[in-house]
C-alpha cells in the first residue's frame with residue numbers, strides 16, 4: 001500500500017460497506033442463547049420468533065424454549081394470522097391458551113402455556129362455548145383467517161404455532 005493520504009480512508013469506507021451489506025454468515029450465531037435472529041422459515045416479530053407446523057409435535061421438539069404461541073395484542077394476532085396463512089395452513093391451528101384445570105364451563109380460567117398474562121382475547125362470535133364441558137384448548141379458526149379464537153376439545157388434530165423469545 002502506498003503512503004497516499006486518501007488510501008486509508010478509502011479502505012475504511014470499503015470495509016464498512018462490506019460489513020453492512022455483506023455480513024459473513026456465521027451459523028453458530030443463528031441459534032441458541034445470544035441469537036439475534038430467527039432460524040430460517042421462522043417469523044420474527046417484536047423480539048420473538050414464530051413458526052407454524054402442520055402436524056402435532058411439541059414445540060420444544062422444534063426449538064428448545066419454544067412453546068405454543070401466546071397472542072398478547074391485536075397487532076401480534078394479525079401478524080401471526082398473516083404468517084400462518086402464508087405458510088399454507090389447511091385447518092385450524094392451536095395456540096397456547098388453555099384451561100389446565102378443565103373443571104367446567106362455569107369456572108373457566110384461561111391460562112397461557114408460558115409466561116404471559118391472559119388479558120387480550122379475540123373470541124369468535126359465540127365463543128368460548130365449552131360444548132359439553134369438554135373444550136379447554138384454544139384454536140385459531142381458519143375461516144377467520146386465523147384471527148379469531150375458539151375453545152376446542154384438546155385432542156383434536158390441528159396444526160400449531162410455536163413462539164420463543166430471543
Ligand SMILES: [Ca+2]
Pocket residue numbers: 127128129130131135150151152
Ligand atoms: Ca368452542
